[in-house]
Each structure stands twice: as structure tokens, then as C-alpha cells.
Amino acid sequence: MAFAGTSLPLSALGIAISVYLPRYFASHIGVELAVVGAVFALVRAIDIPLDPALGMIMDRTRTRWGRYRIWTVIGAPILMFALIMLFQAPEGSGQLYLGGWLLIMYLGTSILGLSHSAWAATLATNYHERSRIFAVMTAVGVLGSVLVLVIPIVLEQQGLTDAQGVQAMGWFIIGLTPVAVALVVWRTPEKITVDVGGKHFNLHDYWALISRPNMIRILLADLCLALGPGWMAALYLFYFKDARGFSTSEANILLLVYILAGFAGAPSVGWLANRISKHRAVMVTTTGYSLMLMMVGFLPKGSMMLALPAMFMAGFLAAGFGVMTRAITADIGDEVRLDGGKERIGLIYALTVLTGKVAGAFSIFLTFTVLARVGYNAKEGATNTAQAIHNLELAYLIGPIVFVMLGGACFIGYKLDATSHAEVRRKLEERDALYDEAPIIESVTATPGNILPIEPDASRP
Numbered sequence: 001m002a003f004a005g006t007s008l009p010l011s012a013l014g015i016a017i018s019v020y021l022p023r024y025f026a027s028h029i030g031v032e033l034a035v036v037g038a039v040f041a042l043v044r045a046i047d048i049p050l051d052p053a054l055g056m057i058m059d060r061t062r063t064r065w066g067r068y069r070i071w072t073v074i075g076a077p078i079l080m081f082a083l084i085m086l087f088q089a090p091e092g093s094g095q096l097y098l099g100g101w102l103l104i105m106y107l108g109t110s111i112l113g114l115s116h117s118a119w120a121a122t123l124a125t126n127y128h129e130r131s132r133i134f135a136v137m138t139a140v141g142v143l144g145s146v147l148v149l150v151i152p153i154v155l156e157q158q159g160l161t162d163a164q165g166v167q168a169m170g171w172f173i174i175g176l177t178p179v180a181v182a183l184v185v186w187r188t189p190e191k192i193t194v195d196v197g198g199k200h201f202n203l204h205d206y207w208a209l210i211s212r213p214n215m216i217r218i219l220l221a222d223l224c225l226a227l228g229p230g231w232m233a234a235l236y237l238f239y240f241k242d243a244r245g246f247s248t249s250e251a252n253i254l255l256l257v258y259i260l261a262g263f264a265g266a267p268s269v270g271w272l273a274n275r276i277s278k279h280r281a282v283m284v285t286t287t288g289y290s291l292m293l294m295m296v297g298f299l300p301k302g303s304m305m306l307a308l309p310a311m312f313m314a315g316f317l318a319a320g321f322g323v324m325t326r327a328i329t330a331d332i333g334d335e336v337r338l339d340g341g342k343e344r345i346g347l348i349y350a351l352t353v354l355t356g357k358v359a360g361a362f363s364i365f366l367t368f369t370v371l372a373r374v375g376y377n378a379k380e381g382a383t384n385t386a387q388a389i390h391n392l393e394l395a396y397l398i399g400p401i402v403f404v405m406l407g408g409a410c411f412i413g414y415k416l417d418a419t420s421h422a423e424v425r426r427k428l429e430e431r432d433a434l435y436d437e438a439p440i441i442e443s444v445t446a447t448p449g450n451i452l453p454i455e456p457d458a459s460r461p
Helices: 002-031 033-047 050-060 067-087 095-123 127-157 162-187 203-210 213-244 250-260 262-278 278-296 304-340 345-373 386-409 418-437
Strands: 443-447 449-451
Touching: 002 033, 002 067, 002 095, 002 127, 002 162, 002 213, 002 250, 002 278, 002 443, 033 345, 050 304, 050 386, 067 095, 067 162, 067 213, 095 213, 095 304, 095 345, 127 162, 127 203, 127 262, 162 213, 162 262, 203 213, 203 250, 203 386, 213 250, 213 278, 213 304, 213 386, 250 304, 250 449, 262 304, 278 304, 278 386, 304 345, 304 418, 345 386
Parallel strands: none
Antiparallel strands: 443 449
């Protein structure tokens, strides 16, 4: 529970950035709708090479603070400073202001998110343990999302504006970040896994990594499973207010229920995965999620009593497939370390984060661009035509359902289940024990004053 603390600000920020910040800059700050989408897409594109580079640097880090713990400490102040500038942006700020501070914010979130996921993979090594630890991380993250969603609901009841609610969200995340990070660093130990072999990672190894069949599966699945909900999040407030007839407060309550359902969904799907395997759990949850999302579109407009259970079930299932893909990634990391001899989990998580960033960028860019071209007006108090509202409904439903179902289909024929992973772990533990007992000698003295470097031999300790 203490280790999961980093999930609090990261999950809260995920909601604020995907649902509220684009609309805040378009409606309150005054940046054109299509420009907001383009800036988010451009920043994500610039940010794409950052995550693999960070992952490789983290995997090579060895300090008395550990391999990933030190990066958790580094990421917090970077993130906090960028959030101050974004959520307190002065009216009239332009696209350069938005793009510059988004880039710095994504640097901070990348450092915190990568170090947290990679650290989790080294803490839990058993197939079933990983389902549990990532479920706990997701459930704790749900708490962060719920807390940040309560803020605009409470402030609206007190007569404050939507913009003031978004600004309050920012201050909450800024204050929560150092507390959560301090708890993680203080309470959680870290063991640096053993590296074997003397070869450095090069471009050929990078290609060999991403071309592995299981890596292709998880990257494609992660891309689709990020693009679907990201697409939905970008249009959420527009859809529920203009197409479904809910007030801002009611839409926030429905979103709160959707997120809160993850408290039950994450551990429940973790339990299911330990009985039918993780990849099958992904296929079950993606199918159920698509059905629930489809149901929302057929419910009577403005009916909270009918929308609440449908949104709860959609959130319940969405939390589940998010947990499973992160746990599956950790299992694939073990497979990679067994074959290559070196820890690459930071790089592997960086690649999955990269797919999420690509999905996030394109979901905002595509949806905002489409809405702008069909005549949808995002300005506060604007009136839209029936055709524009209809196109909004189509965009909200079709995109998420198609991509989420494709994400589940990526695991058809997947073979790394509990039995095969147990064999991978057995081989890793046998090799790690040998190297722990007899450390590699990296140099010997040939003659006085002359050091002869010796490449470590991967075949023996």
C-alpha cells in the first residue's frame, strides 16, 4: 500500500490532463479547439524518443539509493513546477506557452511513471504476485482520481466556475505529489537485479527487443487499450453535456462513479486472472467494457438512475484490463532478461508508455479536429446544430469500442501463462544465485601499474 503511493498523483493527473485541461485551455484560456488538439499531438510526438532513453538510463543506474528509487525523487519537482505553470496559466496564453509546459510536465510524469512500474516489476517476481501488486497500485490510483474528481463537484456547489475547479485540481495534485513520493521512498526497499554478460545494449539489441512476438503483442495491445479510453476521455464532457443532456455536476458524478468502480474492478480482475490467466482476463474485460459503453449510448437522455450502473460497470472493467497489461509486461520483462542477461524492464515499460503517449496525442488531435470540421463549437455557452451533436455521439462511441476490442484480440494465441512463466523464473533464480555467490571479476592486474580489462563471461559466474 505504501509503495503504491506514486499512483495517487499520477492517476489524479491522468484524469485532469485527459478530461479537463484540454477543455480548460480551449474554453477558458482562449486557445482554438483545433490548435489545442494539434499542440497536444505535437508535444507527444516530440516526447516520443524521451521514454526509451529514460528507460535505458534507469536500467543502467546503480546507486546506494537503488536503481529506480533515485529517479522517483528526481521526477517529483519537475512535475510539480510544470503543473503550477499549466493550471495557473494566465488568460490569453498561446500555443507556445501550452506546448512548452506540457513538454516539461510529460518529462516529470515519464520519470515518475517509468520508475514506479519498473520498481514494481522487481518487487513482485511471481506470476500471481504481479496481478496483486499491480491491482493494488491501480486501486490506490483510483483513490487519487476520485479525490481530484470530487474537487470540481464540491466547488460547483459553492458557486465557483469550471475554470476555478480546474485550477483547484492543479493545486491538489501539486500538494499530493511530494507526500506520496516521500512515502514510497521511505517505506519501500529496492533490490538491484543481477546483470550478466559484458555486452552493451546497441541498436541491434533494441530492434531484437521490440521485434519479439510477445513484445509486439503487448505494444499493440497497449496502444489500442490506451487509444480507446483516451479517445473517450477527450470527448467525455462534451458528450455527456451536449449529447446526453447532463449538467456539468452530473457528468462529473458519473465520471466519479466510473473511476470509483476501479476500487472493486482492479482486485476483482486480478482475482479472475489468477484463475483463467492474465491474457484471458484482458479479453473478458475488453469485451464487457465495449458492451457497457455501447449501452450508455442507448439510454434515455439525462437519466442518472440508468447511467450510473452502466458507467460503474464500464469503469469496473476498464480498471481490470489496465492492471493486466502492466502485469503481463512485467512477465515479458523476465523473459527478456533470461534471454539477454540484463535488466530491461525500465526500457520495456518505457516502450509501453510511449504507445500510451502516441494514443493520447492522436485521440485528442483526431477527435478535436473532427469536431471542429463538422461545425462543433466548444466555446462556453455556444449552441451546436443537431448534426454536430450527432457526429459527437458517433465519435464518442465508435472509436473507443473499436480500439478496445482490437486490444483484447491482440492476446489471441498468447502463450506466456503461469506455467511457462514459472519456468522462466526458475531459470532466472538459478542463474541469479550463481552470480550472487560468485561476483563477476571485471579486471585483473597484469603487471604493476597496468590494468588489463577482461570482458565478463556470460556462461559462468
